[in-house]
Amino acid sequence: QKEVEQDPGPLSVPEGAIVSLNCTYSNSAFQYFMWYRQYSRKGPELLMYTYSSGNKEDGRFTAQVDKSSKYISLFIRDSQPSDSATYLCAMSSGGNAGNMLTFGGGTRLMVKP
Amino acid sequence: DTAVSQTPKYLVTQMGNDKSIKCEQNLGHDTMYWYKQDSKKFLKIMFSYNNKELIINETVPNRFSPKSPDKAHLNLHINSLELGDSAVYFCASSRSRHGYTFGSGTRLTVV
Numbered sequence: 001q002k003e004v005e006q007d008p009g010p011l012s013v014p015e016g017a018i019v020s021l022n023c024t025y026s027n028s029a030f031q032y033f034m035w036y037r038q039y040s041r042k043g044p045e046l047l048m049y050t051y052s053s054g055n056k057e058d059g060r061f062t063a064q065v066d067k068s069s070k071y072i073s074l075f076i077r078d079s080q081p082s083d084s085a086t087y088l089c090a091m092s093s094g095g096n097a098g099n100m101l102t103f104g105g106g107t108r109l110m111v112k113p
Numbered sequence: 114d115t116a117v118s119q120t121p122k123y124l125v126t127q128m129g130n131d132k133s134i135k136c137e138q139n140l141g142h143d144t145m146y147w148y149k150q151d152s153k154k155f156l157k158i159m160f161s162y163n164n165k166e167l168i169i170n171e172t173v174p175n176r177f178s179p180k181s182p183d184k185a186h187l188n189l190h191i192n193s194l195e196l197g198d199s200a201v202y203f204c205a206s207s208r209s210r211h212g213y214t215f216g217s218g219t220r221l222t223v224v
Contacts, residue, residue: 008153008154034212036215038154041218041220042217042218043117043203043205043215043216043217043218044156044203044213044215045215046212046213046214049212086154088154088156090156099144099161099207100146100158100161100168100170101158101213102158103155103156103157105153105154105155106154106155106156108154
């Protein structure tokens with residue numbers, strides 16, 4: 001079993017829909033949680049960064065962390081075709097292990113016009 | 114004005130060869146990394162390095178070695194390339210516990 005599990009999709013939604021992306025994890029030491037967006041043949045780019053439990057909002061994006069359930073989510077409101085990409089969750093314990101991130105396998109999202 | 118740049122973008126080489134991938138960051142970050150992304154998009158840490166400490170993922174074969182001439186550069190050298198080394202390799206950098214900035218990747222194909 002992987003440390004971080006993420007449904008690979010693909011997830012196909014119509015333009016304007018609310019998208020919910022999720023990850024579960026097993027390592028209770030994780031404290032820092034991130035979402036990255038990766039377009040085809042490009043490097044991942046950081047979308048959201050949260051520490052510990054709670055919600056964080058940035059424009060159309062909302063990240064939620066529930067450490068008690070070891071579950072994190074990314075919501076995208078009013079989804080656009082330009083949101084079509086692979087979304088990767090990532091997390092770290094932030095300790096002395098060089099801040100190495102553990103990634104989920106990514107969910108491929110397709111937003112249709 | 115690229116933040117994390119890697120070269121080359123594409124690399125095709127034969128089994129048994131030795132190759133290097135270069136990475137440079139101009140963000141002033143203190144830590145650099147190498148990740149491998151397989152065909153299923155799974156990103157796996159290979160190395161984490163700052164000017165004090167190299168941390169190696171124990172699953173990485175010792176044919177892979179990072180070389181850092183200075184804080185802004187972390188190159189990846191691979192000896193005796195194998196077919197299973199074919200993947201996309203990403204360099205990244207970060208400052209303390211903040212999120213990473215990734216390069217655009219090097220697509221390595223071993224034939």
